Amino acid sequence: METAIAGYTYGSDAVARSPLSAEEFDLLKKTVLFGAEDERYLRLAGEVLADQIEAVLDVWYGFVGSHPHLAIYFSSPEGVLDTEYLTRVRARFHQWILDTCNRPYDTDWLNYQQEIGLRHTRAKKNLTDHVRSVPYIGMRYMIAFIYPITATVKPFLANKGHSAEEVEKMHQAWFKSIVLQVTLWCLPYVEPANF
Amino acid sequence: METAIAGYTYGSDAVARSPLSAEEFDLLKKTVLFGAEDERYLRLAGEVLADQIEAVLDVWYGFVGSHPHLAIYFSSPEGVLDTEYLTRVRARFHQWILDTCNRPYDTDWLNYQQEIGLRHTRAKKNLTDHVRSVPYIGMRYMIAFIYPITATVKPFLANKGHSAEEVEKMHQAWFKSIVLQVTLWCLPYVEPANF
């Protein structure tokens, strides 16, 4: 199944290597208070979201599509939206939601976060899909997206009849994971000495 | 009152200037969905938090103090905690909670965010309090702190008898503001062309 997603190279030799040590990664998890309970609630979130992922993506793509300053990143340098690019990335985005919920956050996972980060920067944006688009996504929007990507998922977590407390725990685990991932994705934006 | 806080230079000529244009700032606010309703709920949060700020700071300082990888930033290069440094920064942190809730996010505010960002980087850390400490805070922890600084404030917002809906709206406004501010604070960490 996974190999059917164009450009999705998780676990393969084509993936970048994270420069972070296991200890540095561990300190980051501690800083966002990410622990075993969060892993359990992410698995539950994975079950809850499984048949709603396209609906979640509709919300996110709607958000990007309705804001010209975000849509440009999926457009040609002349500003024409590249729907094939959007569609190809969407398939990897779908898989990413599953990975966020279901994968162990091990070395393969950490390396793929480095890869995803790079794919938003000048180093690798556009290469995977062989597209002509703006060369990178400003780091400002990577961080700012923590808000919409966290907030918009909550109603979906509440759609399968779980208690308010369970929904809240799934949502907190999701929030921690997003902050953790965006932190990792910002690594290739800065001088190693400032990260 | 304000001039009594050592090193708090808000609105003065000593503050750095933000390189962001008003339009760029506006796009960031749009990206975190920050609007007039959030301003209203931040004002309410300001009222709710007013007599609880030291308790909030106790939680945050407890978190930093119990994690050696965070406490080093308030310590000498040899690792001895500098309690005077902690105390001086705490007074500005107190004021920052008030500012986050009560100030208009105008040019003075935007400039002070640039100043706060710089005070976490090699450019300005330690200068304000004339201390000898580690030279900068890694950008990774600036972003990662979005989680604890957002999550830990919620119980305090619920302490004054507001409805669950009002508490949630105050908390969302706080969350948006934290993401917005951390985004601004990360500006001096990167090449302008990558921000």
Ligand code: HEM
């Ligand atoms: C929390 C923030 C974000 C999340 C969770 C996120 C998620 C993702 C994921 C999962 C992928 C595919 C990774 C892969 O190739 O396997 C991706 C790629 C991409 N994202 Fe993001 N993203 C974020 C921020 C942004 C922002 C702010 C934009 C700007 C509109 C953006 C635009 C893109 C583009 C254009 C690609 C394709 C990059 C390429 O050419 O390979 N992303 N993103």
Ligand code: HEM
């Ligand atoms: C959401 C993240 C953070 C928030 C809201 C925050 C807030 C603040 C505030 C309001 C100040 C005082 C600003 C002024 O001078 O008026 C400050 C300074 C400081 N913060 Fe942070 N901070 C964050 C991240 C961090 C992290 C991760 C550390 C590491 C433990 C840290 C350590 C410090 C230190 C050492 C200072 C004093 C800097 C100086 O020498 O002037 N902060 N912070």
